[in-house]
Amino acid sequence: MHIELRQLRYFIAVADEMHFGRAAARLHMTQPPLSQTIQALENALGTPLFVRNTRSIALTPAGLALLPEAQRLVQQALGLPQLVQRAAAGASGHLSLAFVSIADYSVLPPYLREFRAAYGDVQIELREATSDVQLDALEKGQIDAGLLIPPLPDRLLPLLDYRKVLAEPLMLAVPEAAAARKKPDALASYKDLPLIIFPRKIAPALHDVILGRFRDEGLTPLIGQEAIQMQTIVGLVSAGMGIALVPQSVSNLKRPGVVYHALKAPSAAGGATLTAGSGTVEIGVAWRRDNPSPVLQAFLNLLRKNPEC
Structure with a gap:
């Protein structure tokens, strides 16, 4: 089965207008290609969506069932550009952050408050861990960043970046x-x-x-x-x-x-x-330099505002 978003948009227009001519005018097209598109949709679904006669049309039970779902799908499609743009800007997504217990009494709470205020749609996963555990997790790609106590071991210097926070x-x-x-x-x-x-x-x-x-x-x-x-x-x-x-x-x-x-x-x-x-x-933040996450970059940009960084 192959159903196009365009077909659902045309179906919604006809269902709203209950008239092929008015729906075609609303869609800035002629009536014949509109009728052909609706017929192709009905063929793909295997059932009529409209009851037609010479003076009026009406939705069939199948058409009534399809209408709210078609409206939902079209509305979701309209939101895709914003969804993608927000993800690309780091405004949505996931951040996995580990921290030493010292950070919980100093930098972590104010940074989290500021980050949540600016990026409320980001899901933050917090994990308290000692510096050695964090370094192992960073090496394995299990966390995005860690608030830890330096120094970094020499073997991880080619893999990780580090910035002082406090x-x-x-x-x-x-x-x-x-x-x-x-x-x-x-x-x-x-x-x-x-x-x-x-x-x-x-x-x-x-x-x-x-x-x-x-x-x-x-x-x-x-x-x-x-x-x-x-x-x-x-x-x-x-x-x-x-x-x-x-x-x-x-x-x-x-x-x-x-x-x-x-x-x-x-x-x-x-x-x-x-x-x-x-x-x-x-205390500083460490992260893999090959991590492309926009959410991670948004978090690091927040830390850069700190004069200590």
């Missing part, structure tokens, strides 16, 4: 009972308490920045617990299991029994201040 200092998270009896902003005041930290294999850059902050103070921390989620780390601090160094935005995560303190800039021997990124954590 850099923020570390803060000290301590049990409330310990904070009451120690100097709040001095890391050395808490050297007797265990450190709760990310495993290095999960987030090597964050792990190294945290331990580097201790080295800048001439301290060697006692690592008491390892955890892969910021919520878990702060929860362990709340339980009095130790202290943690967390990105500044994590201080938005309020837990009973946890106190956050900004840290003084560390000083080197002789009083020279160490300023070369000491105690700073970076």
